[in-house]
Every structure is written in structure tokens, then in C-alpha cells.
Amino acid sequence: MPSSHAAPRLISKKREKITALPLYHSGHLLKKFTDKKDFQSFYGELRGSTIFLYSDDKQDMYSEKLELRDLKSMVMDKQGVKGGSPVYTLTLLSEKVQLKTDSLDTGEEWKGLIMTVANLEIPSNLQLLPGQVLKLEEILKMEHERNGAKPHSVPWDTSGPHTQAPKPLPMSPSNTYDDTISIIPPGFFSVSRQQAERMLEDYPNYGSIILRPAADLINYAITLRQVLPSGPVTRHFKVRSEASMFVIELDSPVTVSSLSAVLEFFVQYTSGSLRPYVEPQHYETQIDLCPPELPPSRPGPPLPPKPKKEQEEESEYIEPDLPEKGFTLAFREELQEILKKRKE
Secondary structure, three states: OOOOOHHHHHHHHHHHHHHOOOEEEEEEEEEEEOOOOOOEEEEEEEEOOEEEEEOOOOOOOOOEEEEHHHOOEEEEEEEEEEOOEEEEEEEOOOOEEEEEOOOHHHHHHHHHHHHHHHHOOOOOOOOOOHHHHHHHHHHHHHHHHHOOOOHHHOOOOOOOOOOEOOOOOOOOOOOOOOOOOOOOOOOEEOOOHHHHHHHHHHOHHHOOEEEEEOOOOOOEEEEEEEEEOOEEEEEEEEEEEEOOEEEEOOOOOEEEOOHHHHHHHHHHHOOOOOOEOOOOOOOOOOOOOOOOOOOOOOOOOOOOOOOHHHHHHHOOOOOOOOOOOOOOHHHHHHHHHHHHHHHO
16 A cells, blocks of 8 residues: 555646646645635645645645736735734736735745746845745746746856855836845855865955855854964854844854845954955957948949940951741752842
8 A cells, every 4th residue: 555645746746747847836825816805725836937726735636826927016915914924915917816824934935936936036135044045046047947048047147166146136117025135145155164165265366255054054154264474264153044133143142134234244343354255257358340241232334335446346257147947948049049140
């Protein structure tokens, strides 16, 4: 008898065949239209840029779906947060729906996923854990590839020896969000402690501070390299993510409001001797020009008529016309007889 975990995997494969889209995220959602009173419970799957809603987690055919490419805005209803269950209003092309999640953390994750696949960019001002941000990066990359986007559409530089975390682009004007500050500042890299040490040692000209995920993928860490009179020294500091704040765990903990402020604290504390590690981007310095195409030749002016003497010299020799097919032998004999009489 198959295990109890086998059935969901088989159903998941059926869903994949039915939808023909990659699965990015799944979980329980409450959904209703804005003109309805009560929410309905669904099991939601984010596949590509579509949310498929199932009556439960064992149903293989979806009941409803939401096309997120038609999304105009997504706003949290502050009046609808009861018991930590946020309500989001999604304005689509031809309808308005509301989604409700079981907690603020779950809602924040769904919001980040929905906005990322809808706008093909990671929204800013999200309170997400490092592991969740890395998940959004991977989903964004897969969506660009799935939609045939060009490499430069990816909103972060991948030309250097290490892959940097995304720098979110401004959101579309149709959105109601006022997101201008990136959640991930320059200087953040998805690397381990050992990789960060090696980067700072191999490329000292790029900078001296790296912000990275901590080993638990819940908090952050700072790796910095200082050149002291006794020689270079590498140090690591833990940055704890706490609600909407970040705590730098020093002897006297320092609390700041953003990851950019974490980096700024170390820069200011060392009077600018340290700076965030940023890989330089390559820029061209020459423009290759194709040789200009020659315009099509135009016919010259008509040649003047030739002098009469040249015309006579040219017409001195002419090619005889070939006899016609009806030129008979009798006619030739008659002509010869006439010429003979003339000579006599």
C-alpha cells in the first residue's frame, strides 16, 4: 500500500501536466470577490504568473485561477487585519478580488511572490528573510527565461565572479506603492563565510564590507577586512532580523531600520576607511561604426549626338538581312535576268 505522502506527489504531477507551468509556491488561501461578503477556502498554487485555486490540496483540477500579468495593483486592507490575518485587494484587468492569509508573515511572502511574477521585478520594502529573498531571485530568473527575456532584463549584474543579490527596479506607475528604497543594498552577496573572506582577499579594490545571509538563513552577517599596521584582519558580525528592524550584535547592540543602514553604520564608525564591496561593471569605450553604404548609381546625362562624319563611318559596313523563307528559286532567277539586261 503506498504511503500517505505518495498521493500528493502524484496529484502534483497531474497539476503540472494540466497547467504546463512551473510550481513556485503553494499554501492555503482565502479568496472572495470584493462585492461578496464571505471568503472561500482554497489551496493555492503559484505556477508561472498564475495562481491556481483548488478546493483542497488533493484536487487535481483547479476550480479558479488568477492571471497575475493582468495585475494593476495589490494593496493590503489595513481595516481587514484581524487577529494577524491580513487581507489584500488585487485589482486585475476586469475584476477585483481579495486574498486573506493566516498570518502577516505568510501574507508578506505571498505579496512578494505575486508582485515579482506580475511585474518581473522584486518589490522593495518587504520584510522577508534572506532565504525568502533568495527564493524570489530564483523565481525572477526562471520567469525571465520562461518569457524569453533578454539577459539584461535581469535587474542585477551577473558579469562579475560572484552573483549579487537583486536591486529592485522602480515599480510600474499603475501601482499604488511608493517603493523607492531597495530592500537589498549594494554590498549584499549570497555567499558563505569562507567565500566572503576569499572575495575580500582576492579583490581588495572592490571594497572591504560584505553583507551576506547568516548560516541559519534567517538572519544576516557582516564580513569585513581591515588593513592594520600589524597586517590585514578579517572579522564577522551578526545582524539579527527583528520585526521591521535590524540589530547589530555588538557589546552595546545597535538597532537600525534597514540593511542599508547596517552598512552605513560600519562605514561611519570607521570614518570611511571601510566601504561596501561592489563588483565593477564593464563599460565599452568605443563605438564600432559600419562603413556607410554607397548610394545607388544614378543614370548620367544623355550623350550628345555624334557628328555626321562618324555616323557615316559607322554605317559604312552593314550586315545583310537574312532572306525570308518565302524567297523562292524562281524569284532569284528572275532577278538575275533583269540585272543581265541592264548590263547589256
